[in-house]
Amino acid sequence: MSFDGPAARIAAAVRAGERSATSAVAESLAAIDAAGELGAFNAVTADAALARAEAIDDAVAAGDDPGPLAGAPVALKDNICTSGAPTTCSSRILEGWTPPYDATVVRRLEAAGAVVVGKTNMDEFAMGSSTENSAFGPTRNPLDPERVPGGSSGGSAASVAGGLTPLALASDTGGSIRQPAALCGIVGMKPTYGRVSRYGLVAFASSLDQIGPMARTVGDAALLYSVIAGCDPLDSTSVPEPLGDLNGALAADVDGLRVGIVSELSGEGIDGDVLSRLDAAATALTGAGAYVGEVSVPAAVYGLSAYFLIAPAEASSNLARYDGVRYGLRVPAAGAVDMNVATRTAGFGDEVKRRIMLGTFVLSAGYYDAYYAKALQVRTLVVRDFAAAYERFDVLLAPTSPSVAFRFGERTADPLTMYLSDACTVASNLAGHPAVSVPFGSGADGLPVGVQVMAPAFGEDVMFRAAAALERLLADVPRPDGAAATAAAKP
Amino acid sequence: MAERISRDEVAHVAWLARLQLSAAELERFTPQLGDVLDHAADVAALNLDDVAATSHPYPVTNVLRDDVVGPVLDRDEVLAQAPSSEDGQFRVPPVRGESP
Numbered sequence: 409m410s411f412d413g414p415a416a417r418i419a420a421a422v423r424a425g426e427r428s429a430t431s432a433v434a435e436s437l438a439a440i441d442a443a444g445e446l447g448a449f450n451a452v453t454a455d456a457a458l459a460r461a462e463a464i465d466d467a468v469a470a471g472d473d474p475g476p477l478a479g480a481p482v483a484l485k486d487n488i489c490t491s492g493a494p495t496t497c498s499s500r501i502l503e504g505w506t507p508p509y510d511a512t513v514v515r516r517l518e519a520a521g522a523v524v525v526g527k528t529n530m531d532e533f534a535m536g537s538s539t540e541n542s543a544f545g546p547t548r549n550p551l552d553p554e555r556v557p558g559g560s561s562g563g564s565a566a567s568v569a570g571g572l573t574p575l576a577l578a579s580d581t582g583g584s585i586r587q588p589a590a591l592c593g594i595v596g597m598k599p600t601y602g603r604v605s606r607y608g609l610v611a612f613a614s615s616l617d618q619i620g621p622m623a624r625t626v627g628d629a630a631l632l633y634s635v636i637a638g639c640d641p642l643d644s645t646s647v648p649e650p651l652g653d654l655n656g657a658l659a660a661d662v663d664g665l666r667v668g669i670v671s672e673l674s675g676e677g678i679d680g681d682v683l684s685r686l687d688a689a690a691t692a693l694t695g696a697g698a699y700v701g702e703v704s705v706p707a708a709v710y711g712l713s714a715y716f717l718i719a720p721a722e723a724s725s726n727l728a729r730y731d732g733v734r735y736g737l738r739v740p741a742a743g744a745v746d747m748n749v750a751t752r753t754a755g756f757g758d759e760v761k762r763r764i765m766l767g768t769f770v771l772s773a774g775y776y777d778a779y780y781a782k783a784l785q786v787r788t789l790v791v792r793d794f795a796a797a798y799e800r801f802d803v804l805l806a807p808t809s810p811s812v813a814f815r816f817g818e819r820t821a822d823p824l825t826m827y828l829s830d831a832c833t834v835a836s837n838l839a840g841h842p843a844v845s846v847p848f849g850s851g852a853d854g855l856p857v858g859v860q861v862m863a864p865a866f867g868e869d870v871m872f873r874a875a876a877a878l879e880r881l882l883a884d885v886p887r888p889d890g891a892a893a894t895a896a897a898k899p
Numbered sequence: 900m901a902e903r904i905s906r907d908e909v910a911h912v913a914w915l916a917r918l919q920l921s922a923a924e925l926e927r928f929t930p931q932l933g934d935v936l937d938h939a940a941d942v943a944a945l946n947l948d949d950v951a952a953t954s955h956p957y958p959v960t961n962v963l964r965d966d967v968v969g970p971v972l973d974r975d976e977v978l979a980q981a982p983s984s985e986d987g988q989f990r991v992p993p994v995r996g997e998s999p
Contacts, residue, residue: 508972602956641964645955710941710945716938728916728917731917733981733982740992745994749918758928762932766932769936778943783939785947787954791953827935840956865956
């Protein structure tokens, strides 16, 4: 059994007629209801979810197969368009907006029998690493309510980690799936750029954005990924590459697999407790027959700087559409430009304003060459240096987050400190490569630590192979602190 | 070290981005943006004359579909989400001159 996990087990039972989709969905809705204080959801679509579950049960009763995710409850990050529910991006500027169409991933979920139960909280327009930038209040980390769940997909991560839904979809522009997954002790994966259609994903930075799965187990994440991946005529950047044998990859051992530890991402700036879990992962993989070595990816040190020039530049262009004309908030004014200014000033939060201004600045005459053009050249170096590393290694290993979950307010005063949360994750977005965060025990205060497996473009199969091995090996690895470790390792 | 971005530049950029900042916001945002640009100074200082730019993970080609009418969004549904509409169109305040 390869695609294994709570969602796979629900789907297997529903398809076999051993349990109803209705019971699975009702259980999820009750858990969401009971966990209101987490602030994980912006909207819960209980009626639609129950109606959908009944339809799935009817299909099973009629002898039809509802699909590989039959009856599995899924939470959607609130930047994924749903025609049946508001899509806010946790921003005042889109409050109350209900899209006139469904994102392609939503249609693919429905075709696979999954049931969307609601929309999850996030940093406004996916800009942030703690979900503290939501206009609707923060999301709490289910493992420690005094701490952030990470971000920007904090609501989706909290939903999965808190047991509210077995699965969630989120988006990852610079680490927004992987970092909250690490901080909440779950699996979070960013697919290769172009694997998953972005039609209906509210754009942040279009050359970096990608939708991906969050789950309790690597098997569930791979299952959800296999459902949402595929070429879509509605997204011109989506690609028709075959997915490879994911089931086989999950079951395979790592004997002979070449695993490179990225030197530039596993030293300075990374907390000791996180590094020791990375070491433990390397040791475990070596013990399982993998060849583990160090590899230098020199341009990785510039990744963060390049990312925080490129992503805001693209955002400043993408967010120009929020002008009070066609949807969302309008603050009335006598003239059109005054209305634009009043609407955007009232509708965007501080972090979104900062990034729009930063992006506008680095694209402006006199600064374009010094900043934006340089960042695009650095992106070439990142791609080139990773390509060289993948000549010697099948997958690369690094921490996901430089630290375990931090406390509310700890990093909000200084935006740059918050930006450093993305130091280990942005490179995969710049290069367009797939990467997954796998929980690998706990660090400081018993909080979970995620280890990141990166692979070359379209190498999801080998990435899942290493990730599934880490998940199996975790059971055999000694924990630093018995009492605390159990809280973190609860997939 | 010279400041990477001045208060006046932040005010100008805000206007270009159609944002209005209060004096207090200008005071707060200016050093914050300066910090990020400082962090990017390592990139700005690199000599990359012989390096091509990468704007996208893959070479992007224009994708065209057959010129056949397909399903489109329903106009009334779309306009129902607009802050203001009239006669099947979005309604906005006057772009020039005074409101009638």
